[in-house]
Amino acid sequence: xxxxxxxxxxxxxxxxxxxxxxxxxxxxxxxxxxxxxxxxxxxxxxxxxxxxxxxxxxxxxxxxxxxxxxxxxxxxxxxxxxxxxxxxxxxxxxxxxxxxxxxxxxxxxxxxxxxxxxxxxxxxxxxxxxxxxxxxxxxxxxxxx
Numbered sequence: 101x102x103x104x105x106x107x108x109x110x111x112x113x114x115x116x117x118x119x120x121x122x123x124x125x126x127x128x129x130x131x132x133x134x135x136x137x138x139x140x141x142x143x144x145x146x147x148x149x150x151x152x153x154x155x156x157x158x159x160x161x162x163x164x165x166x167x168x169x170x171x172x173x174x175x176x177x178x179x180x181x182x183x184x185x186x187x188x189x190x191x192x193x194x195x196x197x198x199x200x201x202x203x204x205x206x207x208x209x210x211x212x213x214x215x216x217x218x219x220x221x222x223x224x225x226x227x228x229x230x231x232x233x234x235x236x237x238x239x240x241x242x243x244x245x
Contacts, residue, residue: 129206131244132178133194133214134169134185135231139222141167144192147220148213155212163213164195177241181234189230203235207244 137144145165152161166172169186172179172193182193194213198206210233218229233244 127200129196129198129201129203129235131196131198131203131207131210131233131235132181133196133210133231133233134182134190135192135194135214135217135229136190137192137217137222138224138227141165141192144217144222147217147222151213151216151220155209155216157209157213158198158201160199161201161206161209162197166193166195167191169193181241185232190232203237204244207233207235211244 139147148163148165151157152163169182169190172182182190185193194210196206196210196213198209201209214229214231214233217223223229234241235244236242
């Protein structure tokens with residue numbers, strides 16, 4: 101016997117009506133790719149659409165490229181990770197958000213993007229790749245393997 105899920109609604113702090121459907125629709129996966137690349141920010145941004153097309157990234161995935169770990173602000177734990185990354189020579193963070201995706205799903209998409217970026221003209225042949233992908237799970241940041 102299938103259990104029926106009852107509908108619900110309430111008013112949020114801003115006075116907006118929230119229903120089960122609108123609440124589920126607001127779920128957004130987030131992940132962060134820290135990496136070193138010798139290319140300029142403009143070169144990386146120019147190459148991203150081609151990389152997205154090659155790895156068939158979902159169109160809903162939103163990306164934001166931040167150059168310089170000192171430019172990462174807001175979330176205290178993420179800022180601390182950025183400072184650690186800076187010490188390891190990391191100069192970029194690719195921030196991704198994926199509506200209706202999990203944080204892990206989003207991290208997987210970032211991994212595909214960074215893997216393809218390494219195969220792109222942004223990196224010289226046999227250049228080492230230095231980077232990491234993190235996402236939040238149960239209140240902690242997890243490094244994706």
